Amino acid sequence: MNTIVENFKKIKSNINNNNVNIIAVSKTFSFEHIKPLVDFGHSHFGENKVQEADTKWSSVKKNNPNLKLHMIGRLQSNKAKKAVELFDYVHSLDSEKLATALAKHENNLNKKLSYFIQVNVGNEEQKSGISANLVDDFYTYCKSNLKLNIIGLMAIPPNDGNEEIHFKYLYETNTSLGLKNLSMGMSGDYLKAIKYKSTFLRIGSKIFGNRD
Numbered sequence: 001m002n003t004i005v006e007n008f009k010k011i012k013s014n015i016n017n018n019n020v021n022i023i024a025v026s027k028t029f030s031f032e033h034i035k036p037l038v039d040f041g042h043s044h045f046g047e048n049k050v051q052e053a054d055t056k057w058s059s060v061k062k063n064n065p066n067l068k069l070h071m072i073g074r075l076q077s078n079k080a081k082k083a084v085e086l087f088d089y090v091h092s093l094d095s096e097k098l099a100t101a102l103a104k105h106e107n108n109l110n111k112k113l114s115y116f117i118q119v120n121v122g123n124e125e126q127k128s129g130i131s132a133n134l135v136d137d138f139y140t141y142c143k144s145n146l147k148l149n150i151i152g153l154m155a156i157p158p159n160d161g162n163e164e165i166h167f168k169y170l171y172e173t174n175t176s177l178g179l180k181n182l183s184m185g186m187s188g189d190y191l192k193a194i195k196y197k198s199t200f201l202r203i204g205s206k207i208f209g210n211r212d
């Protein structure tokens with residue numbers, strides 16, 4: 001069997017929970033490299049750049065209606081239209097400007113996506129996401145004013161061994177907002193994320209190998 005499919009099956013057997021979805025993060029890899037997992041029947045794939053995702057996936061997606069594409073990287077509002085056309089989920093919703101642009105293009109294209117609000121849980125300058133103290137207001141704005149389908153919170157915690165503190169915080173905040181999904185956990189910390197009820201793991205290198 002193909003190594004990538006083997007890697008994927010190994011992760012799946014470690015999780016053993018049908019509420020947990022694995023997003024295979026295929027950024028930087030060519031479609032030829034990813035294809036065995038598509039052929040295997042896996043449906044959730046993640047990318048972090050609109051242009052790269054468009055080139056790689058737009059025709060594949062037309063032929064595979066079951067494929068779900070996840071935008072997990074920073075998204076600029078001038079790319080919102082293309083993002084709405086191509087993706088099914090956006091995990092990096094983090095500003096009113098972006099949210100407004102996405103809502104406008106949803107209306108124009110008559111399409112609804114599912115969204116995660118990205119929270120900068122470690123207050124790291126280089127990372128996207130809104131500050132924790134703004135989450136409640138931003139959620140209300142996106143949901144009530146813009147009618148976006150917000151399904152949960154997302155975070156990339158600092159890689160300092162304290163991920164669980166952040167996962168716990170995200171789980172509790174999510175629950176207090178009445179949200180049902182959580183986007184957290186990557187190759188190095190997905191088992192910890194599951195302890196805090198993550199429903200969407202974003203796993204790249206453990207499936208596809210190291211990126212250059």
Ligand SMILES: *Cc1c(COP(=O)(O)O)cnc(C)c1O
Pocket residue numbers: 025027048072073156186187188202203204205206
């Ligand atoms: C690249 C990326 C991942 C996957 O990281 P791995 O450590 O390779 O599993 C997950 N989430 C985001 C937002 C990413 O950009």
